[in-house]
Amino acid sequence: MTITIKYFGLLTEATQCHEESINFSGVLVSELLENLFSKYPALKHKNFQVAQNQVLVPVNTKLSGNEIALLPPYAGG
Amino acid sequence: MTITIKYFGLLTEATQCHEESINFSGVLVSELLENLFSKYPALKHKNFQVAQNQVLVPVNTKLSGNEIALLPPYAGG
Amino acid sequence: MTNKKPKNVFRQGAISSEFIGDSIAKHQTKTSIGAHNIFLGQVRADEIDGKTVSAIEYTAYEDMANAKFHEIREAAFAKFNLTCMHIYHSLGTVKAGEICLFVFVSSPRRKVVFEALEFIVEAIKSEVPVFGKEVFEDNTHQWKVNN
């Protein structure tokens, strides 16, 4: 399936992009992350949460085939 | 001694004045109040605190010969 | 900002939104501030026994009130790590919908301003000799009492 992945804040320094679409055949969010860690080794050591379709999810959540966002610590206000 | 007495808020409806100076020979605040209650019977039933020289005092305080203020409940803000 | 002599907190009439905006603008040179908290008291058009409050006429025992405002100010600076504090209260007529009290605190950190502002506003309500005559639309009145 095609997944849109969004990166924010300091994570964009590891990925050098804000958004990408990838074809991925895995089932879980954690599998997708392993794939991204291979592509962007610097990402592995960053602190972030994962949102699927704008809702925070644990990494053992099933991929629904929609939007995934990697969110570093919040700094609003 | 001569005492300046200030009235505020709803108390001025009982006294019909905001300030007056009276000669008074008593010793305690409570004696002064008895005197004022004779003069302004409506004052007796009002709820108020007494300040002497801008500090709240109990009615058994000695008169210092300076300013007395009768303060109804506060309504600031 | 501490240990000054009492200054006059009172303003004649309502406190305007422009005055509040200007006061905020003046703090933009103070770059150690991270959080401001502002309380505004606004006159309510309360309905009481079928009559509606159209304005409050404020009076005060001004010298004692300014001394009390000063005490509250000193106590707040002693208790909280504040960068700035400003208090303004109306005297005279303030119509329903207009602002009669403006309290403004600033600090490097947000937790401090929440605590400090509530402390100051509660102290003003309970300790400062200010009196309010609630005037109804038919020109009758009653005297306001803080709870």
Next chain:
Amino acid sequence: MTNKKPKNVFRQGAISSEFIGDSIAKHQTKTSIGAHNIFLGQVRADEIDGKTVSAIEYTAYEDMANAKFHEIREAAFAKFNLTCMHIYHSLGTVKAGEICLFVFVSSPRRKVVFEALEFIVEAIKSEVPVFGKEVFEDNTHQWKVNN
């Protein structure tokens, strides 16, 4: 004021003192309000390892952030007797001394606004995906993290 669809809380650049003043003015027709409480977040010129923060560049996961702001708004209206609530947050560059967050709550009674404002500000800080790049005077940077 509840059950609306999420609206856009974000404003490009700093929030001006005039905007805040105008927002206050707009509430003077709402004569059931007795108390307003306003929180303003201001960018601090923090000194870190000898370098001074000159600005914060804000970015956000905008759709999720607006949905979260909406959730916070609905929760606050459910929890507190509020007449009005407004939230504005900056995106893009906000210089030291400028305002990046404006939260405005109003209620008939003061106790409510103190509780509600702190609830809303703490929720914004911890739940809304907004990111801040602290830019130093020499154009190096670090990433801000809320505590």
